[in-house]
Amino acid sequence: MMDYDRQLKLQAYLDGELSEAEAREMGNWLARDREAVALHTELRNTRQALTGFEVGIELPESREFFWSKIEREIERQAPPEPARHSWLAGWRRLLVPAGAIAALALAALVVTKSGSEGTPLEASLADPGAFTYRDDSARTTLVWLSYPAENELADSEPSSKVP
Amino acid sequence: MRLKLTSAAIPGWFGVALSLLLLAGGHAYAQASDLKLEVQLIWGTNDKQSPDPKHKPVAPEVLNKLKELPLKWASYFEVKRISFTVPKGGMTSVALSEKCKLDVRSLGKSKIEVTHFGKGQEVWKGTQALPKGETLVLGGNAPNATSWLVVLKRVE
Numbered sequence: 001m002m003d004y005d006r007q008l009k010l011q012a013y014l015d016g017e018l019s020e021a022e023a024r025e026m027g028n029w030l031a032r033d034r035e036a037v038a039l040h041t042e043l044r045n046t047r048q049a050l051t052g053f054e055v056g057i058e059l060p061e062s063r064e065f066f067w068s069k070i071e072r073e074i075e076r077q078a079p080p081e082p083a084r085h086s087w088l089a090g091w092r093r094l095l096v097p098a099g100a101i102a103a104l105a106l107a108a109l110v111v112t113k114s115g116s117e118g119t120p121l122e123a124s125l126a127d128p129g130a131f132t133y134r135d136d137s138a139r140t141t142l143v144w145l146s147y148p149a150e151n152e153l154a155d156s157e158p159s160s161k162v163p
Numbered sequence: 164m165r166l167k168l169t170s171a172a173i174p175g176w177f178g179v180a181l182s183l184l185l186l187a188g189g190h191a192y193a194q195a196s197d198l199k200l201e202v203q204l205i206w207g208t209n210d211k212q213s214p215d216p217k218h219k220p221v222a223p224e225v226l227n228k229l230k231e232l233p234l235k236w237a238s239y240f241e242v243k244r245i246s247f248t249v250p251k252g253g254m255t256s257v258a259l260s261e262k263c264k265l266d267v268r269s270l271g272k273s274k275i276e277v278t279h280f281g282k283g284q285e286v287w288k289g290t291q292a293l294p295k296g297e298t299l300v301l302g303g304n305a306p307n308a309t310s311w312l313v314v315l316k317r318v319e
Binding site (some may be wrong): 141 | 227228231232233234276279288289290299300304305
């Protein structure tokens with residue numbers, strides 16, 4: 001069985017890539033070894049077959065005639081339709097800015113609404129004994145003051161004891 | 164995807180745009196106008212009935228709000244209810260009793276400043292946004308293990 005290096009060297013010999021001494025050596029080897037001769041023949045046949053396929057394809061017509069056919073085909077196709085000026089386009093010109101203004105107004109509405117509702121309670125005069133409780137679900141804020149009602153309202157509501 | 168505007172869809176789109184504009188405009192107008200508020204003076208007690216026949220149980224809507232708060236009283240009676248208007252940028256004083264009053268100032272964008280007076284002295288002052296649906300409750304203890312509550316809410 002011929003080793004890989006030998007096969008490569010035989011291919012190089014076929015391609016004329018070896019030095020004169022190496023080529024001579026390969027010639028002697030081919031004279032002795034039938035397997036090498038068989039491989040050499042196969043490689044040569046393969047090279048000839050590939051070389052035959054690389055022949056350029058020639059058109060049965062001239063280059064100018066070939067391209068003129070393409071040009072005529074392009075020209076034959078229908079020209080693009082001119083843009084129609086319909087009433088729909090007029091409405092669209094009106095609707096697009098109106099929609100944009102509406103979207104801006106809606107965004108402003110949302111921002112304003114969320115901004116006003118998100119303001120927490122801020123006590124500027126705090127009762128030191130007071131506490132604040134917030135119930136978000138009920139949207140209620142309770143401020144419990146230490147201010148005693150005493151009989152303040154009892155003056156007007158004596159029976160109810162209401163401050 | 165390309166949006167196709169058919170002749171049937173155009174009035175709908177235009178209507179939506181117009182509605183949004185009107186909505187935004189109406190909201191802006193409402194914000195620029197006066198604040199209509201309502202304040203209730205409420206007495207909290209564990210008694211089932213008030214000794215004062217003039218007192219009536221608070222409305223279910225208010226009762227539900229009070230029940231959500233960490234308050235211990237079983238019954239709440241409406242002593243006084245006053246509806247009032249605060250002009251934009253202005254202030255309105257509301258007398259809840261002879262010695263107790265509330266000053267409410269409009270700060271714009273639904274925000275108000277509330278000052279609670281007792282016996283002529285400022286007891287508490289705070290600011291809060293009060294859009295419709297929002298409720299501010301001030302309260303404190305009263306004699307005989309009862310309580311007083313001032314419930315302030317936006318009407319319009």
